[in-house]
Amino acid sequence: MIYIVIILVLAVGICFLAVFALKSVFQPKQISSIAKLIKQQRYAAAQKAAKAMIAKNPRDFIAHYYLGKAYLADKKNELALMEYKFVNQKAIFDGQIPEAEFRKQLAQLFIKFNQTEDALKEFLLLTKLEPAVAENYFQVGKLYEMQNRYDQSLGFYQKAIQLAPKHVKAHAACGLAYFRTKQVDKAKKEIDYAIKLSPETASTYYYLGKILKEQKDYSGAVKAFEKSLRDPEFKQRALLERGSCYMSAGAEDNAIAEFDKAVRASKDEGAQETLYAHYFLAACYEKQRNLDKAIEHWQAIYKKNRSFRDVGAKLSEYKDLQTNDALKEFLTCSTQEFEELCKKVALKGMGFSAQKMEAQHWGVRVLAIEGSDGDDWRSVRKQLFLLDFHRETEPISDSEIRRVLDWAKSHNCAKAIVLTSSGFTSAATGFAENRPIELIGKEKLESILDKAGV
Numbered sequence: 525m526i527y528i529v530i531i532l533v534l535a536v537g538i539c540f541l542a543v544f545a546l547k548s549v550f551q552p553k554q555i556s557s558i559a560k561l562i563k564q565q566r567y568a569a570a571q572k573a574a575k576a577m578i579a580k581n582p583r584d585f586i587a588h589y590y591l592g593k594a595y596l597a598d599k600k601n602e603l604a605l606m607e608y609k610f611v612n613q614k615a616i617f618d619g620q621i622p623e624a625e626f627r628k629q630l631a632q633l634f635i636k637f638n639q640t641e642d643a644l645k646e647f648l649l650l651t652k653l654e655p656a657v658a659e660n661y662f663q664v665g666k667l668y669e670m671q672n673r674y675d676q677s678l679g680f681y682q683k684a685i686q687l688a689p690k691h692v693k694a695h696a697a698c699g700l701a702y703f704r705t706k707q708v709d710k711a712k713k714e715i716d717y718a719i720k721l722s723p724e725t726a727s728t729y730y731y732l733g734k735i736l737k738e739q740k741d742y743s744g745a746v747k748a749f750e751k752s753l754r755d756p757e758f759k760q761r762a763l764l765e766r767g768s769c770y771m772s773a774g775a776e777d778n779a780i781a782e783f784d785k786a787v788r789a790s791k792d793e794g795a796q797e798t799l800y801a802h803y804f805l806a807a808c809y810e811k812q813r814n815l816d817k818a819i820e821h822w823q824a825i826y827k828k829n830r831s832f833r834d835v836g837a838k839l840s841e842y843k844d845l846q847t848n849d850a851l852k853e854f855l856t857c858s859t860q861e862f863e864e865l866c867k868k869v870a871l872k873g874m875g876f877s878a879q880k881m882e883a884q885h886w887g888v889r890v891l892a893i894e895g896s897d898g899d900d901w902r903s904v905r906k907q908l909f910l911l912d913f914h915r916e917t918e919p920i921s922d923s924e925i926r927r928v929l930d931w932a933k934s935h936n937c938a939k940a941i942v943l944t945s946s947g948f949t950s951a952a953t954g955f956a957e958n959r960p961i962e963l964i965g966k967e968k969l970e971s972i973l974d975k976a977g978v
Contacts, residue, residue, distance in 0.1 A: 558590045567598035585615040589626070596629060605633040624653050631663070638796055640670050658688035665697060674704040692721050696728040703735045711735060726755035730762055742769040760789045760797045767804055776808045783808065794828040803833060810838075810917055813856045815845055841917075841946070844966075850973040851966075855915055855945060863888055865978060866913045873976030874941075876909060887913045891935065907938035914944035920963075922951035929961050943969050 554577055561570035574591035577584055592607030608630045617623040627646045634643035644667040650660040665680035681698035684691050699714030715735065718728045733748035746769050749762040767782035786801035806821035819842055825835045845852045857865060863881055866888045870876040876892035890911040910932040914920060920942065932940035942948075943964040948956075956963050964972070 555586060555590060558587075558594070562590070562594050562597055565597070567594050570594040571598070583614065585611050586620055589615070589621050596633075601633060601636055605630075605637060608633060624650060627653070635667075636792070636795075640667050643667055656687060658684040658691050658694065661687065662691065662694045662697070665694070665701070669697065669701065672704075674701045677701045678705060690721055692718050692725045693727055695721065696725075696731040700731045700734050703738065726752045727758050728752075730755070730758045730765075733762070733765055737765060737769055737772075740772075742773045745769050760786050760795075760801070763789060764797060764801055764804070767801075771804065771808065776812060780805060780808045793824075799825050799829060799832055803835070806838070813915070815842060815852070815856055818842075819845070844970075848970060850978040851945060851970055853978055854969070854973060859883055862913075862915070866890055866911070869913070869972060869976045869978065870911055871976075873972040873978075874911070876911060878911075879908075884912075887915045889913075891937075908936060910935070910937045910940040912940070912942045914942065914946065916944070917946055919947045919949050920944055920952055921949050922955040925952045925955055925961065925963070929959060932961070943972070945969055 554573065558570050558573045558577075561567075561573065571591060571594045574587050574594060577587035578591065581587070588607050589611045592604045592611065595601075595604035595607060608626070611621070611626070612630060615621055617626075627650050631643045631646035631650070634640070634646065644664065647660055647663045647667060650657070651664060654660055661680045661684040665677040665684065668674070668677035668680065678698065678701040681694050681701055684694040685698065688694070695714050695718035699711045699718065702708075702714060703711035712735075715728065715732050718725070719732075722728070729748045729750075730752035733745045733752060736742075736745035736748055746766050749766045749769070752758045752762040755762075763782050763786035767779045767786065770776070770779035770782060783801050783805040787798060787805065790798040790801070792798060802821040802825045806818040806825075809815070809818035809821070819839065822835050822838050825832050826839060830836060845855070854862075854865065863883060867878045867881065867890070870878050870890055870892055875894060876890075877895050878890050878892045880891040882889045890913070892909050892911055893906040894909070895906065910928070912928055925942065925948075928940050928942055938960065940961040941964060942961065945966045947965050948963050953963060
């Protein structure tokens with residue numbers, strides 16, 4: 525009986541050894557065939573072969589790695605990231621997977637999906653794996669720069685330069701980091717040296733443009749960003765920066781042209797740069813009262829990222845435009861048409877006769893008296909009222925309400941009334957209490973517009 529048990533144990537052991545031996549023979553051949561399929565650009569076949577291996581052994585991290593490689597080569601980045609994450613959690617890096625190459629690819633995938641903290645961890649690991657490779661330190665510096673951590677980025681750029689004294693991009697990026705840390709002379713020196721090293725390196729001019737923009741030299745910045753457009757990596761960002769320069773200079777039409785180019789230059793509709801291009805386009809159109817266009821771009825963002833900045837709030841704020849023609853007219857008509865509209869609203873919607881009107885950057889200011897146009901107001905001394913019609917997009921603050929009230933008092937107005945579709949801050953509402961000023965928000969404004977027959 526004992527001999528039978530011993531024989532059974534030996535038989536089981538031999539079976540396990542046979543399976544292991546067969547696996548050690550066949551797995552490298554299978555992996556080699558998958559690698560060959562990827563090299564031949566037969567990505568679908570490579571993915572099928574890797575999946576077949578994983579079906580037999582779900583924990584086969586080498587098969588997961590090659591499936592990720594096949595996805596990456598096939599530009600299926602989201603699927604590639606899922607596989608690479610699995611490998612990162614399960615793999616033992618014993619030479620079967622090239623660790624440095626793997627971590628660089630994983631880091632780039634993290635960057636593509638805006639997971640900068642994870643990308644940073646990978647490049648920091650790479651500085652340990654390849655301590656003599658300047659590019660790893662440069663990439664760490666870039667990731668710290670993306671997080672506005674310029675003190676940290678500066679140290680890594682300096683290390684990259686120490687390892688590769690003629691690393692042009694590191695010198696240029698170092699210049700921006702010096703500038704952001706208030707070391708202006710060193711910043712200029714680094715940028716000038718980068719340009720001297722390689723005048724044709726387009727990305728250097730991007731960093732020069734950033735510095736000039738910070739100094740409010742918008743004309744010089746636009747020219748610098750123009751030169752950086754030659755670098756595909758910086759093209760979309762350079763277009764965004766040119767657009768923001770034009771925005772800051774008040775040239776909305778030029779800004780729109782640049783942001784539109786930035787949208788069209790996109791290779792990924794969900795990329796941060798693309799979302800910002802849509803966002804700034806919407807801001808320009810909103811400022812120009814072209815709200816249909818603004819809403820179009822907010823919706824494009826919302827499809828890709830519902831939590832992007834204040835896009836959800838903007839769409840909610842303007843949702844009534846789809847059904848309320850009066851409110852749409854109030855917000856989108858021309859300056860001249862808006863004056864006539866306010867005059868009509870004051871008379872028919874509020875019972876005030878406009879005596880004087882002035883266009884303001886935020887809307888129209890009306891000095892009025894109670895009664896209709898036909899009333900002989902000169903024969904009877906009537907009280908003056910101030911009506912401010914606002915079309916600004918931000919809620920009105922208490923400081924603005926204070927200014928309105930001061931103006932009304934200086935012109936002997938019995939009362940001031942502020943009308944807006946954008947609402948008021950809580951501080952503004954609190955300040956207006958028990959003072960001769962009335963705040964009319966969106967809902968009441970809609971009712972007044974309806975009463976006036978707008």
